[in-house]
Amino acid sequence: MVVLAASMMSKSGKVLVSRQFVDMTRGRIEGLLAAFPKLVGTGKQHTYVETQDVRYVYQPIEALYLLIITNKQSNILEDLDTLRLLSKLVPEYSPSLDEEGVCTAVFDLVTAFDEAISLGNKENVTVAQVKQYCEMESNEEKLHKLVMQSKVNETKDHMRQRVTEIEKSKIDRGKSEKAFGPMRSPNNIDMNTRGSGPGAGPIFGDIHKTKEQPLASSPAHSKLAGGMKLGKGQKTNQFLESLKAEGEVILEDTQPSAVQSRLSSVPQSDPITVKIEEKLNVTIKRDGGVNNFDIQGTLALQVLNDTNGFIQLQIENQDVTGLSFKTHPNINKELFNSQQIVGAKDPNRPFPTGQNETPLVKWRIQELNEASLPLAVNCWPSVSGNETYVNIEYEASDMFDLHNVVISIPLPALRAAPSVRQIDGEWKYDSRNSVLEWSVILIDESNRSGSMEFAVPAADPSSFFPISVGFSAPSTFSDLKVTAVHPLREGYRCSSVEGR
């Protein structure tokens, strides 16, 4: 039942390819193959030859022989099946049935032979199956690749986010140098609960020194990522994309300082990270009036090690009307409502650890009016001759400093970029989506309002709507803060940064 070798040779006896399935020396196989053409008789109606030791079963294919060499006890019925299969495979892989054709496809043939005969034993396969095996198209691999791709994308997103955060913190630092209020807590001030006590601070001490101001009343890193939308929400993704793109540009423009790089690298190893995030989703009508004003906030905790999982967080917040909290089912509600301490219901159960952030508290602020909007945009298109002039202005409330503000104005299809007459900030024209993006890196006291004017060929004024706006801000509406982290187990001392 053993096929020793499958070979192809020309009628003149030149061996084109031979695949052995059983260990045999080169001299042996070459000898067997060299003997074959002499043994093949002409005018016979059967296609096998036996010698003292082996049996050749062959099939002429045009000017070639396809043959398999078997031992003499081999099952002829099986061998013929195998040969038949091989003879169907050869034309599939060889571009032409002559020496040259076979020579070019030698390796394909070898792999195909391998599929048809596994280590000398016949496989029950069809031509289609062999082709499938040889093509190696695998759904699992595709799936795996997709997963990998999405992971890569995620990481990239993450990186961009970080970059923007770093950027922010850099600006913050600039701000704090100008001695602005402690309201604007920097991004990544993390607390260290390693057992080294207050002395754990040297690194962070550094940070604070460079910031020259101990403004970190909150040990948490808080962040406000806001999306304010004008018009329909569909644009959100595109909007976020452009936001990220902007972030990258910014990174390239600015020289990251040593501290920043440390900042960006440090968080990975911090044992406990608290993230406070508020998302702002607003839809405003063209003629004024709020359609929808919604703020959603989350407090998420990330603990790296199991040993640090036994903690409680002390939070505080400003009393804002319409603010309502929701806690994770595992959080002790009583403790939260009475003392504003976030702790697990079961003190023996640590917070989940790992790379994932666990949302612990969520809140919502509703019933806010137009006056609380952090940014208002006015757009005035006016047609004059064969051109349309568009004037846009923004006005920011002084409650927040806004970072990475991007105002995207849809334009009618244009051949060339619009001519921008005047602008506070920078602009970019995305011709594919035909969107003009007006970006202002930072809106603070110095530029609470700004304007831009550009001209495009005459167009319908309504084609400049809906305008979407995106930004981020370092502080939140609710102004929620984590003031302290209390360890629950002995042997861990908490390096509280409270009162700095």
Place this chain on the structure above:
Amino acid sequence: MASAEKPCTLLVHFDKGSPSMANEIKADLESGDGPTKADAMRRAISLLLNGETLPHLFITVVRYVQSCDDHAVQKLLLLYLETVEKRDPATGKALPEMILICQNLRNNLQHPNEYIRGVTLRFICRLTEPDLLEPLVPSILANLEHRHHFVRRHALSAISAIYRLPQGDQLIPDAPEVVERALATEQDAAARRNAFLMLCACAQERAVEYLLTNAERVSEWPDLLQMAAVDLIRKVCRSKGRVDKGRYIKIIIALLSAPSTAVVYECAGALVSLSSAPTAVRAAANTYCQLLSSQSDNNVKLIILDRLHELRASHREVMVDVVMDVLRALASPNVDVRRKVLDLVLDLLTPRNVEEVVLYLKKEVVKTQAAEAEKGGEYRQMLVQAIHACTVKYPEVAGSVVHLLMDFLGDTNVAAAVDVVLFVREIIETNPKLRVSMIQRLIDTFYQIRASRVCVCALWILGEYSLSLSEVESAISTIKQCLGELPFYTVSEEGESADSSKPAQPVVNSVTVSSRRPVVLADGTYATQSAATETAVSAPAAALGSLASTQNLRSLILSGDFFLASVVACTLTKLVLRLEEVQPSKVEANKACTGALLIMVSILQLGQSSYLPHPIDNDSYDRIVLCVRLLCNTGDDVRKVWLQSCRQSFANMLAEKQFRETEEMKAKAQISHAQPDDLIDFYHLKSRRGMSQLELEDAVQDDLKAATGQFTKDADDTNKLNRILQLTGFSDPVYAEAFVTVHHYDIVLDVTVINRTKETLQNLCLELATMGDLKLVDRPQNYTLAPESSKQIRANIKVSSTETGVIFGNIVYETSNVMERSVVVLNDIHIDIMDYISPATCADVTFRNMWAEFEWENKVAVNTVIQDEKEFLNHIIKSTNMKCLTPPSALDGECGFLAANLYAKSVFGEDALVNISVEKQADGKLSGYIRIRSKTQGIALSLGDKITLKQKGGSS
């Protein structure tokens, strides 16, 4: 030693290679994208396979190719790893850098693409280095759980391959358990088969257990698994005692009804090897017969017939019962199949079934008559021969067939007709009871005979066996009738002869054409037949026959066949002589005598006229003249010679033939007997004895080993010493001698090189070159040889055809003080053709066919000191290692003339034919020619050289 050689897994034709390509390949591998890399890998593998070593490429491959995620490249990488030298030739250990591939292999084993995993596992099956395998084992085992059957299949075979390695049980100590578990849960047929095979090979008791627990369901198993099961049963029953054989036989019987014919075939084979009980053998034989009739493929039929032949050898009595089933295979149109069937059947004749067989054959003969198929004639000839053989063994059946067969005397297929007439000739001698009716029949059908050879024989029969008055008279009248009106030729017949010569002319031409080629006759005489050859004549003769349907003899003679004419003359002489004995009336006898004389004279007249392009040859002329003289002047001595001695010598010939056949039978029977000094095996002592005869006889294993060339017979040492060749002189700085071993397809030179100087020889290299159909397998390597030390160098040379080859070469070396290289030229090594040919036999007809067909002839004039022809023949036979096909009886007697045919076959399956014709000259010397014919030039030339060299004889 041969086992240390690396196995070769792949051969690729590649003629564009050059070592300089290595750099290109390297560049492509480093920089290219997927397809470029793949192409470079292809070239690299081809170069490797053609003997380049490419030592620096490995690192490049590791660095640049492993990381490539193109599937094609990955597959080629595996092929590359398969071909690349993985062991250090000096130590036999795995090269240290090979460990670099492990990581890649492991990644591949965890690759999301199931096919990458699969092919990698398959590659691992061919990996034998335990160092490399060790880190891979966990990943391989993990793949057993893979979702896709493609991966599981190969994982199982990989485990099997690893476990079978020498240190396999350390690498995966629990492999059998793991595989057994996998087998229990596995669904895929091929994977189950692989698992089962693994158990069969490594843990037979587990496999047996699995088989026996599932015995009920075996018939539902997929065919791949069934095959493996049958294989296991074979193996188990061969090695074990016969305690529980019944259970296995039960399984086999169940499988005999399996839907897959391959399984059924395998079962039949297993059944025979399992048991010699008549029931089992009968079941097997029946199965074979079923397959024989159900399978349409000729290959299958032929091989099944081979199996039946084997069965016949060991279980004749059982086979006798299935003879009619076997006969049914005659329905196949293939000649080879039919021939084999007839051979088989003829061996199975018994008094009981002979009637039936002959009846069947007769029906077949009639069928060929009805349907004038292309091969009808050839087939009919085979049938006639078969019937002939039947009647030789069982003469009583002759009566029922001989008359039927005699209808075929006029067959257009000459060979068939000749067979018939020979048959008739033999029967008429051995079966006196049938004589009368046969002679009558022959006289009736004589006019239908068209072929000259048949005519000749028929005439002889008429002459010998027409005994009674009426028979003799009707025989004479029939011959006269067939000759037609006398004279054959008259001058006045000008007009008519122009008519008849027209059709005659082309006949003569064809005769001359065909007679140009010398023919070796059955008795070994090497003759140029000037008489019309039967093959060429048959068709035109038939055409002529239609003109004058009763005058067949006349048309043949008019076409110039004077040999036939001389036979006619002899026959008439005999008949007349007999008539004189049986005819009471002297007048009638004299009348017949004069009639015969008239015919003979007419023939002579025709022979000497210018009517035919060729005049009568001297032999025929002499013979006819002799007949004329005899009839004019009869005597008792002559009468006795003509009427009795002829028949006597024919009877002698038949007796001799039968004697030879029985002798052969006896000789065959003799072989199967055990020799008194044969080894006796005791089952109970087997385990302590290591290899026993029984294990040696494990046919399948041996078969496989023989097929892969692992059998190396140990030649006895005395022989070994005879084969040592001195290559350089004793006073040369380097002494070398070689020991030549000739295997079938390769020659191994073991060269011992000894440094005879007091200096260190550097870069010593044994450079060899070959002449003839020899090829060096590997390149020479450089060695450094310390003062007065020796070194063994081995060189492999490949042989592809039988032919004398010469290996020559030199040893090149450097010494520290002489700058240029020194050269020692070696003695030539001649590879003897005698190592490749062995005596063989073939039928007379085949010999003559081959003689006619083969293109190369080498003619060697006899030049010898030997005085006796017989002695000379024996000398040639001995020195050429051939077999004499001419029977010894034909060589008997002293006539100063000898002709014989010799035959041998080479290990490559080539035929070598030799014909010797010698004659003793008046001065006592032998003269003549030896002719060698073969399909290839090599044999003819080499054998000729050999004979020229050896024929002198004398001294030896």
